[in-house]
Amino acid sequence: GAVVSQHPSRVICKSGTSVKIECRSLDFQATTMFWYRQFPKQSLMLMATSNEGSKATYEQGVEKDKFLINHASLTLSTLTVTSAHPEDSSFYICSAERTGTGELFFGEGSRLTVL
Amino acid sequence: GENVEQHPSTLSVQEGDSAVIKCTYSDSASNYFPWYKQELGKRPQLIIDIRSNVGEKKDQRIAVTLNKTAKHFSLHITETQPEDSAVYFCAASDNYGQNFVFGPGTRLSVLP
Numbered sequence: 423g424a425v426v427s428q429h430p431s432r433v434i435c436k437s438g439t440s441v442k443i444e445c446r447s448l449d450f451q452a453t454t455m456f457w458y459r460q461f462p463k464q465s466l467m468l469m470a471t472s473n474e475g476s477k478a479t480y481e482q483g484v485e486k487d488k489f490l491i492n493h494a495s496l497t498l499s500t501l502t503v504t505s506a507h508p509e510d511s512s513f514y515i516c517s518a519e520r521t522g523t524g525e526l527f528f529g530e531g532s533r534l535t536v537l
Numbered sequence: 538g539e540n541v542e543q544h545p546s547t548l549s550v551q552e553g554d555s556a557v558i559k560c561t562y563s564d565s566a567s568n569y570f571p572w573y574k575q576e577l578g579k580r581p582q583l584i585i586d587i588r589s590n591v592g593e594k595k596d597q598r599i600a601v602t603l604n605k606t607a608k609h610f611s612l613h614i615t616e617t618q619p620e621d622s623a624v625y626f627c628a629a630s631d632n633y634g635q636n637f638v639f640g641p642g643t644r645l646s647v648l649p
Contacts, residue, residue: 428580456637463644464642465626465639465640465641465642466581466626466639468639513578515580515581517581519637523569524568524569524630524631524637525569525571525583525586526571526583526628526630526637527583528573528580528581528582529580530579530580531578531579531580533578
């Protein structure tokens with residue numbers, strides 16, 4: 423099956439610092455990747471859609487200057503949480519769509535804790 | 538845009554019984570309907586999917602049915618086991634993945 427690798431799986435940082443999370447499709451090309459935030463016992467909340475070679479599309483209420491997304495290649499998208507604050511602590515998950523199929527595969531998730 | 542509803546939000550069944558989760562969608566252009574299982578703290582895993590040219594698909598104890606006219610699709614789990622306990626998400630998409638929308642999830646508990 424298709425594999426999506428997400429790193430780091432856990433990160434603890436101090437308030438005010440920036441954290442970068444990587445999402446890689448290991449064995450398929452992904453023109454489109456998605457970033458989600460998930461609170462305990464809740465559904466996946468789509469934050470943004472990342473398209474290779476173009477600017478990400480952010481969902482309403484998601485600050486694009488706060489959550490920087492870069493999709494520089496067909497296999498890599500990154501999410502940078504800038505000037506992190508404790509309220510940014512959450513579980514962040516990426517997914518990658520196998521180009522042209524609509525099939526979605528998820529990364530392992532990254533648990534961010536901001537002290 | 539697409540809107541996906543999912544019911545029930547929680548479901549408890551006795552081990553060995555069947556579980557059914559139903560989703561409805563709004564966009565007739567959607568033609569791909571996957572189901573994901575998410576265990577606590579882990580990534581969602583694709584467990585079964587169906588495309589709009591098929592009415593039913595089965596994989597061992599798991600089956601999915603699709604009614605395009607009514608715009609609903611359902612997940613059926615037979616002979617449930619404790620390890621089936623998880624949150625299940627349905628989703629609807631088109632072939633290009635641009636309208637990938639998840640349902641709110643169903644928390645399934647299989648009681649021993």
